[in-house]
Amino acid sequence: MEHLIEFKDIYKIYQMGDEAVHALDGVSLAIDPGEFVAIVGQSGSGKSTAMNIIGCLDVPTSGTYHLGGIDVSTMDDDQQAEIRNKMLGFIFQQYNLIPKLNVLENVELPLLYAGISAQERRERAVRSLERVGLSDKQKNLPSQLSGGQQQRVSIARALAGNPSVILADEPTGALDSRTGREVLSFLQKLNREGDTVVLITHDNSIAVKAKRIVRLQDGKVIYDGDSQDPQAVVQPEEEASEASEDGFGALVGEEAAE
Amino acid sequence: MNFTQSFKLAVKSLLTSKMRALLTMLGIIIGVAAVIIITSLGNGMQKYMNDQFEEMGSNLVQAQVYRSWSSMDVTAKDMYALVEKYPQYLSGVTPYTSVQGMVRHGSDEYKRTSVYGVGETFYNSSKNSTMQGSKMGKGRFLSYVDVEREMAVCVIGSYLEKEAFGGDALGKTITVGGAPFTVVGVLEKSGDNSEGSADDTMYIPYTQADRLSSGSYLDMYLFTATDRSTAATAKGIVENRLYKAYQSHDNYFVLTSAEMMDAMDSMVNLLMAILTLIAAISLLVGGIGIMNIMLVSVTERTREIGIRKSLGAKGRDIRSQFIIEAGTTSAIGGTIGILLGIVVANVITIVIGAVVGTGSSDFHAVPTLQGIAVAFGVSVAIGVLFGYLPANKAAKLNPIDALRYD
Numbered sequence: 001m002e003h004l005i006e007f008k009d010i011y012k013i014y015q016m017g018d019e020a021v022h023a024l025d026g027v028s029l030a031i032d033p034g035e036f037v038a039i040v041g042q043s044g045s046g047k048s049t050a051m052n053i054i055g056c057l058d059v060p061t062s063g064t065y066h067l068g069g070i071d072v073s074t075m076d077d078d079q080q081a082e083i084r085n086k087m088l089g090f091i092f093q094q095y096n097l098i099p100k101l102n103v104l105e106n107v108e109l110p111l112l113y114a115g116i117s118a119q120e121r122r123e124r125a126v127r128s129l130e131r132v133g134l135s136d137k138q139k140n141l142p143s144q145l146s147g148g149q150q151q152r153v154s155i156a157r158a159l160a161g162n163p164s165v166i167l168a169d170e171p172t173g174a175l176d177s178r179t180g181r182e183v184l185s186f187l188q189k190l191n192r193e194g195d196t197v198v199l200i201t202h203d204n205s206i207a208v209k210a211k212r213i214v215r216l217q218d219g220k221v222i223y224d225g226d227s228q229d230p231q232a233v234v235q236p237e238e239e240a241s242e243a244s245e246d247g248f249g250a251l252v253g254e255e256a257a258e
Numbered sequence: 259m260n261f262t263q264s265f266k267l268a269v270k271s272l273l274t275s276k277m278r279a280l281l282t283m284l285g286i287i288i289g290v291a292a293v294i295i296i297t298s299l300g301n302g303m304q305k306y307m308n309d310q311f312e313e314m315g316s317n318l319v320q321a322q323v324y325r326s327w328s329s330m331d332v333t334a335k336d337m338y339a340l341v342e343k344y345p346q347y348l349s350g351v352t353p354y355t356s357v358q359g360m361v362r363h364g365s366d367e368y369k370r371t372s373v374y375g376v377g378e379t380f381y382n383s384s385k386n387s388t389m390q391g392s393k394m395g396k397g398r399f400l401s402y403v404d405v406e407r408e409m410a411v412c413v414i415g416s417y418l419e420k421e422a423f424g425g426d427a428l429g430k431t432i433t434v435g436g437a438p439f440t441v442v443g444v445l446e447k448s449g450d451n452s453e454g455s456a457d458d459t460m461y462i463p464y465t466q467a468d469r470l471s472s473g474s475y476l477d478m479y480l481f482t483a484t485d486r487s488t489a490a491t492a493k494g495i496v497e498n499r500l501y502k503a504y505q506s507h508d509n510y511f512v513l514t515s516a517e518m519m520d521a522m523d524s525m526v527n528l529l530m531a532i533l534t535l536i537a538a539i540s541l542l543v544g545g546i547g548i549m550n551i552m553l554v555s556v557t558e559r560t561r562e563i564g565i566r567k568s569l570g571a572k573g574r575d576i577r578s579q580f581i582i583e584a585g586t587t588s589a590i591g592g593t594i595g596i597l598l599g600i601v602v603a604n605v606i607t608i609v610i611g612a613v614v615g616t617g618s619s620d621f622h623a624v625p626t627l628q629g630i631a632v633a634f635g636v637s638v639a640i641g642v643l644f645g646y647l648p649a650n651k652a653a654k655l656n657p658i659d660a661l662r663y664d
Contacts, residue, residue: 052658055568057568057657057658057661058658077572077573078572078573078574081567081570081571081572081573082570082572084567084568084569084570085569085570086570090568090569092661096561096564096565096568096661097565098562098565098566100267100270100271100274101267109565109566109569110569110570112263113566113569113570113571113572113575114570157569161569161570
């Protein structure tokens with residue numbers, strides 16, 4: 001069976017002056033359609049870099065990345081933009097809605113860049129808003145909505161393009177715990193309905209809502225398995241302290257990953 | 259990204275910060291308005307002058323002859339003969355001698371009145387028009403007999419009649435340089451009936467004029483060509499005759515009214531071109547203003563650009579969005595400038611009309627449709643041109659950095 005997301009020996013190396021920082025240090029990973037995976041790690045672990053590469057916002061220094069069977073690791077900016085448009089739906093911590101556009105226009109955006117006709121754009125955006133239960137807020141500006149509602153709009157926007165993967169980067173980070181739980185259960189619902197969800201977080205309590213956890217540390221995968229396994233939520237203290245002994249390296253690594 | 263969407267977005271962002279939008283557009287507004295005003299004024303001036311010439315007769319040929327005080331000198335008779343010889347090109351001629359003599363009536367002096375010595379041919383009775391387009395009001399024009407017998411008679415303009423005779427001049431006497439002349443005719447009003455205008459004139463027989471300004475070295479003749487199109491040939495005929503008489507080009511100067519008109523036109527055109535160029539500098543400054551604001555706007559909207567890119571906007575989508583925004587800004591500025599220019603041109607028309615009193619052929623500063631179209635096109639082009647650099651900067655932003663930008 002073909003994997004939806006397939007990392008083969010991915011390296012991402014940033015040159016910081018004389019020092020080469022390995023933000024991803026030989027990561028191999030495969031995610032199949034219908035999975036709900038949380039990529040967990042502390043800051044500096046390389047999870048942001050991993051998410052940038054999965055999201056086709058960045059390319060690896062070496063290694064190959066296949067998304068839906070297509071090698072996207074060597075694409076140029078415009079080709080990546082097209083892949084993002086067709087295959088990926090982003091959910092960000094800060095919602096990232098465009099403040100001047102109303103809810104409907106925000107949800108229509110990915111469809112606009114896909115070159116879909118105005119009428120179809122509207123229909124699909126409305127359907128998408130219905131899925132997140134906000135079809136009555138179409139004409140509102142983002143600033144007129146609560147944080148939880150704004151995040152639901154951004155989910156609707158991610159869904160509108162009918163993507164292969166939903167990529168959620170700390171989706172609950174800016175929300176209180178109750179609305180955070182709502183958003184998570186909504187992601188679980190989407191997954192039950194067949195969507196593939198990749199969640200990036202530093203928070204174990206959020207990560208366990210996924211079915212599978214991939215833990216990164218210092219650019220390497222240190223755990224990959226079922227989220228209910230007790231081993232999944234173990235924060236490897238010794239290794240973390242080892243890293244902090246080499247204070248300068250850790251600092252640089254963090255900066256690179258930020 | 260389609261055009262209407264970008265356009266709507268551009269209008270929206272202009273409306274959200276009206277003050278800033280206005281200031282951004284100000285350079286373009288001023289530049290376009292200046293161009294419209296200048297072209298309107300030039301256009302109006304040209305039309306006004308052409309009207310004046312048309313009224314005077316566009317088929318006139320004027321010959322100035324510097325006397326040599328010898329047997330070589332041409333006389334009025336020679337000129338009359340010339341017209342008879344070439345009837346297909348020349349339809350008439352009259353001496354047209356400017357007389358330097360004070361016009362007096364009783365104790366009143368009329369310093370600005372122009373006095374000309376002319377022949378009876380100056381007036382064409384079948385067309386009821388002088389060579390310069392005036393009509394007879396009362397009485398008659400000078401006759402052949404008046405000229406031949408050197409009669410002390412005159413025809414005056416309506417201003418002089420009103421001022422000197424209170425509107426009833428026929429049969430009365432007025433003096434020029436001390437010599438009395440009896441008024442036999444009054445011309446209809448053709449100018450605005452003011453001092454020094456086309457109505458403040460006096461015509462006497464040229465034979466009388468020669469006597470009044472004896473020793474004058476300059477003779478003037480007015481020819482009428484059969485048509486405006488034959489004026490150039492007519493000029494050649496007159497020049498040939500004068501060259502034959504004097505064997506030198508230095509003794510005479512022949513000019514057609516069409517040439518004068520062309521000379522004036524090209525002068526006005528040159529003046530307009532220079533002024534428009536100066537106004538165009540303001541358009542350039544306006545363009546730089548737009549570029550400046552667009553660069554600020556790109557920086558402010560870095561995050562928005564990042565969001566759009568993450569959703570699949572390509573470099574060209576972002577670029578066209580910002581270029582359309584710059585173009586829209588300058589197009590709106592250009593439209594405001596055009597309207598402002600038209601309003602100001604109209605105000606100038608009214609002010610000039612009131613201050614100068616231009617009389618029968620009114621001065622209208624009218625913008626040409628062509629001028630408006632060019633001004634609008636140039637302003638849009640400037641927006642697009644100066645919007646390109648900021649738009650390109652936006653298009654090249656890295657989506658990761660842009661998304662993280664605060």
